[in-house]
Amino acid sequence: MPLSDWADRLLARDRDAVAPALNLADDARPEAVAATRTLLDRLESEAPQRALRIGITGAPGAGKSTLIDALVRELRANDRTVGIIAVDPSSQRSGGALLGDRMRVRSGASDEGVFLRSMAARSRLGGLADATRAGVEILAAVFDWVLVETVGVGQSESDVAHLVHSLAFVAHPDAGDSLQFIKAGILEWPDLFVVNKADLGPSAERSAAELEASLGLASAREDGWTPPVLLASARDSRGVSEIRECLEAHRAHLEANDQLEVRLRAGRRHSLVAALERRYGHFGIEALGGREALEKKIEASPQPSASLALKLAEAIEAKLREG
Ligand SMILES: Nc1nc2c(ncn2[C@@H]2O[C@H](COP(=O)(O)OP(=O)(O)O)[C@@H](O)[C@H]2O)c(=O)[nH]1
Ligand SMILES: [Mg+2]
Incomplete structure (x- = not known):
């Protein structure tokens, strides 16, 4: 079944789509990771x-x-x-x-x-x-x-x-x-x-x-x-x-x-920064201007978290290559 169908079924609150979606999110192969990113982006922007x-x-x-x-x-x-x-x-x-x-x-x-x-x-x-x-x-x-x-x-x-x-x-x-x-x-x-x-x-x-x-x-x-x-x-x-x-x-x-959404968004922001820090260390965060600047950038971005995480990871890697 194409990935977009799993997303549609989750958005329609179809319980039978939950286990396959969780398996997808657990799969470390690159195509599964990319598919999970698309799925999470859709849930974040479309699911009530x-x-x-x-x-x-x-x-x-x-x-x-x-x-x-x-x-x-x-x-x-x-x-x-x-x-x-x-x-x-x-x-x-x-x-x-x-x-x-x-x-x-x-x-x-x-x-x-x-x-x-x-x-x-x-x-x-x-x-x-x-x-x-x-x-x-x-x-x-x-x-x-x-x-x-x-x-x-x-x-x-x-x-x-x-x-x-x-x-x-x-x-x-x-x-x-x-x-x-x-x-x-x-x-x-x-x-x-x-x-x-x-x-x-x-x-x-x-x-x-x-x-x-x-x-x-x-x-x-x-x-x-x-x-x-x-x-x-x-x-x-x-x-x-x-x-x-x-x-x-x-x-x-x-x-x-008005804290329900705010708390959720702050949590996503925190997790995103934490994930980047685990992967690239303090250097990685500094490469994007430090924690505070990074949090502001994330807050201002209209992009959902999963694809934003990829974009920021790519930005860090580019900076690290520049030396
Ligand atoms: N007496 C008593 N024992 C409890 C209660 N709740 C849990 N237990 C027991 O405490 C032990 C640990 O419970 P568990 O739910 O597995 O703890 P967890 O490790 O925090 O998930 C088990 O043997 C339970 O049966 C309670 O309200 N009263
Ligand atoms: Mg337990």
Whole structure:
């Protein structure tokens, strides 16, 4: 099937086009890379950006996958379709089947309203960030909500924050965690904190109170949003509708402040610069006049991100050849 048909089918929200499109985006051969670029350009300029994009991050074992499973059932009960990308290093061992199996069992394999793609965090480094972004753009064309599960280890919070509208941080109910959050510089990114495993007893409430206190010490956010701290038990599906409501409230907050598109565009800009920096290093960015000038250039360009990325890469290579 010609590529333009896949794009048309995604734009018509055809679920059957999602898997082949994701495979295309995963294909490193030059013709597939070029085709993916065309596809992503079309989605960026033609798809209505209606999907709510949510990042779910937190330490391994915090309960992110379990929470996503519960959230998917909550969203399906509210007639929302959901696409999920799980970037999970542990799925390397389990073959990426962990969350998938659980969801197939509980949400039903025949549910057309749910789509899951696991990406093992293979040694692709930068490639993973690009593949995740492509996956999010593809899922966002078709589904109402897009959930991205990533393991949080400091830096990855800012990476995933640039992919989504809202970032939720899932925390263990251990006292003392919040000090680690502060050390890792994590607190500034999430729009919502969930202290999970509240069924384990009072330690969850203590953690939530501590977390709230640490957040109270942080300076007020420029965007005027105060990230709530919610208690939940993903295992018992407790607190899950509150999480959905909070994410919807955050979307409404972004919309009311005209930040929905702005945040998406800023995220694309950030990812584009980050990709160029990974590939060409600091030299490459300087060759185009430095980060600030480059960001301005990207902001002013009418070209969609994927083809703009190619154009900028070519400009850097030309400069480097000139010496
Ligand atoms: N008691 C309890 N256990 C939970 C809860 N949520 C997840 N778990 C368990 O915690 C472990 C890690 O969960 P998982 O969702 O895989 O964590 P992830 O690594 O953050 O994706 C599993 O054994 C889950 O069954 C919860 O709300 N309560
Ligand atoms: Mg997981």
